[in-house]
Every structure is written in structure tokens, then in C-alpha cells.
Amino acid sequence: MEPLIEYRISDSVRTLHQQSEDGGVRVQMSAMTKEQGKQAVALDTSDADAFATFMGNYETWNAQNALSSASNFDNAYFRGIVNMGKRAVPFIYEELKKGPTNLVYALDAIFGNPIKYEGFMPLEKSCEIWLSILQKIEKN
Amino acid sequence: MALDTAENREKLIATFHLLAGDGNFHITSRKTPSYNCIAWAMGFDDRWVDCYLDSDTARKKWWPDDVERDFKPETLIKAFEAVGFVKCDDDAPEDGYDKVALYKVSPLMDPMSGKLIAAEGWTHAARVQDRNIYHSKIGESFDIKHSSGGVFSGSPYGTIYQFMKRKVTDRSISENIQKQVPGFSIPDDILNIIQAIME
Numbered sequence: 001m002e003p004l005i006e007y008r009i010s011d012s013v014r015t016l017h018q019q020s021e022d023g024g025v026r027v028q029m030s031a032m033t034k035e036q037g038k039q040a041v042a043l044d045t046s047d048a049d050a051f052a053t054f055m056g057n058y059e060t061w062n063a064q065n066a067l068s069s070a071s072n073f074d075n076a077y078f079r080g081i082v083n084m085g086k087r088a089v090p091f092i093y094e095e096l097k098k099g100p101t102n103l104v105y106a107l108d109a110i111f112g113n114p115i116k117y118e119g120f121m122p123l124e125k126s127c128e129i130w131l132s133i134l135q136k137i138e139k140n
Numbered sequence: 141m142a143l144d145t146a147e148n149r150e151k152l153i154a155t156f157h158l159l160a161g162d163g164n165f166h167i168t169s170r171k172t173p174s175y176n177c178i179a180w181a182m183g184f185d186d187r188w189v190d191c192y193l194d195s196d197t198a199r200k201k202w203w204p205d206d207v208e209r210d211f212k213p214e215t216l217i218k219a220f221e222a223v224g225f226v227k228c229d230d231d232a233p234e235d236g237y238d239k240v241a242l243y244k245v246s247p248l249m250d251p252m253s254g255k256l257i258a259a260e261g262w263t264h265a266a267r268v269q270d271r272n273i274y275h276s277k278i279g280e281s282f283d284i285k286h287s288s289g290g291v292f293s294g295s296p297y298g299t300i301y302q303f304m305k306r307k308v309t310d311r312s313i314s315e316n317i318q319k320q321v322p323g324f325s326i327p328d329d330i331l332n333i334i335q336a337i338m339e
Contacts (some may be wrong), residue, residue, distance in 0.1 A: 067279040070192040117199040118323035121187045123174050
């Protein structure tokens with residue numbers, strides 16, 4: 001069966017398949033780590049929903065803020081990403097790997113602000129810190 | 141990857157309509173959320189300079205100490221003064237000085253009731269690149285070059301209300317601020333904290 005979407009998280013490859021089951025259509029995500037050589041994580045339809053929810057919030061938030069000189073993290077769509085909790089983390093991680101993103105502030109909120117900052121911190125540095133932490137989590 | 145493409149230009153023209161007829165309009169950098177227009181005009185490329193208050197503002201945005209956090213046009217002038225700029229009368233190039241243009245929107249009144257719908261407020265700042273050429277960062281989007289004057293009229297950026305200038309030798313004020321290394325601490329058990337939530 002042809003994958004509908006394929007995306008990579010460093011050592012793992014995840015594919016989204018569409019499967020017939022009892023005459024219906026079921027969406028399933030799976031992940032395979034190269035290190036383990038076996039299926040490590042199975043994500044069901046709810047995670048496909050999480051992806052759609054995340055992208056809907058992220059794209060709308062971007063559309064509302066992209067040209068503004070004043071960033072607004074009280075925005076309902078940014079809060080929507082934070083409210084997704086851990087379900088948003090894999091998608092934020094993917095965006096972090098592409099480059100600096102304000103989504104890093106959602107990670108702070110989701111994990112209860114574990115990193116203590118002494119005042120202003122450049123976005124790029126914040127993203128480096130969180131990226132290194134998530135890469136360690138992924139390797140563990 | 142090409143930046144100054146018709147597709148990218150259209151994304152900006154959709155909001156800033158007068159750019160469509162501006163022969164000086166060019167896209168000059170990739171999109172980045174790392175800095176905004178105010179930062180760029182002040183001489184920073186690593187920070188978002190913004191007074192908007194929300195949760196944990198101090199860690200996300202930089203604003204000069206001792207300058208109030210509000211959108212009054214005179215407050216943005218004070219913020220630029222804090223990094224060495226002074227008011228000036230025009231955008232004519234002047235040897236030994238960098239110049240910037242500050243933009244605001246005018247108050248919006250309900251024509252029927254006369255009540256205030258939206259307050260006056262600062263919106264944008266641009267570097268004066270040369271005679272009739274400005275260099276702007278557009279929110280989290282691209283850097284662009286564009287004509288001076290009213291190219292943002294009728295858009296959310298509004299019109300110019302103040303020109304300011306700073307000695308070229310005083311660029312070091314911003315450079316020294318940018319060199320300051322911010323402090324932070326990561327708890328020893330950070331991986332456990334995250335893994336516990338992710339499980």
C-alpha cells in the first residue's frame with residue numbers, strides 16, 4: 001500500500017498508511033527505528049488528527065502574525081498548539097529542525113517552563129537549546 | 141533558492157497593495173522569525189524588539205530598559221533614543237549618519253457615533269538605505285527594499301510620522317547589546333522531566 005505521507009525524525013522513518021478494514025478506511029501511523037530494527041511506536045488515527053489539528057493551528061497563527069511587528073502569543077491558535085500538550089511535540093520538533101521558530105515557546109509551556117532564562121533570550125539560541133534536548137530524548 | 145520571485149512578492153502585495161507599483165520593491169532575504177522591523181532598524185538581527193505584553197514577555201522579546209511598554213508613537217521614539225538615535229527632520233542621506241523612518245496608524249473613529257474604534261499606534265520602522273530607497277523587515281517574513289514615502293499607506297503599517305538618525309560610529313551601541321550573552325539554566329533531570337510528560 002502506498003504511503004500518503006512520509007516524514008523523518010532523525011533515525012526513524014514514519015509512514016502514514018491508508019488501510020481497508022471491515023470495508024472502511026483506517027488511517028494509521030507507524031514508526032520504525034533503524035537502531036532497533038523493529039516497530040517502536042504505533043500511532044493510531046488520533047495522531048493523524050493531532051497532525052491536522054497542529055497544522056491547522058500553526059498555519060492560521062502564522063497567517064495572522066506573519067506580517068505584524070508585534071508578536072502575540074496570547075493568540076488562540078498558538079494557545080491551541082500549547083493545549084495539545086505532548087501530542088504537539090513531535091510536530092514542533094520537526095519544525096525546529098527546519099530552523100528557528102516561535103513554536104519553541106510552545107515547548108516551554110507544554111513542559112512547564114523547565115529551563116530558567118535570565119531575561120531576554122534570542123530565538124535562535126532558545127531553539128538550539130530545545131533541539132539538543134529533544135535529540136537526546138530521541139536517542140534514549 | 142530564488143527569493144525575489146513573483147510568488148513571494150505577491151504574498152506581500154496582498155497586504156501592502158502599493159508595493160505592486162513600486163519599481164524599487166525587491167525581496168532581499170529569506171523569511172525569519174528571529175528579528176522584526178524594529179530590531180532591523182535599530183541594528184539588530186538576533187532579536188524581536190516589541191513592547192507587546194503577554195506571558196513570559198521578558199524572555200521572548202527585547203525592549204529597552206526604562207522605556208514604557210505601549211504602542212504610543214512617542215514611546216517608539218524613546219525606544220530608538222535608548223539605542224542612540226535622535227529625531228531629525230527628513231530622510232535625506234547625511235554623511236556619517238544612519239537614518240530610520242517610523243510608521244504609525246492614525247486613530248480610527250466610527251463616523252456615525254464619533255467613538256474611537258482603534259487607537260493611534262506605532263506599527264513599523266524602516267532603514268533609510270539611500271535617497272528614495274528604504275530597507276524594511278516585514279514581521280516574521282522577508283526583508284525588502286522599497287520606495288520611501290507612502291508605499292504602506294492604506295495598509296496595517298500606515299504612514300511615516302518621524303525620522304530619526306544615529307551616528308554611524310554609534311552602531312556599536314546595538315552591537316554591544318547584541319554581544320551580551322544571555323543567561324539560562326537547564327535542570328539536571330531535564331530528560332526525566334520531559335520523558336515523564338511524553339509517556
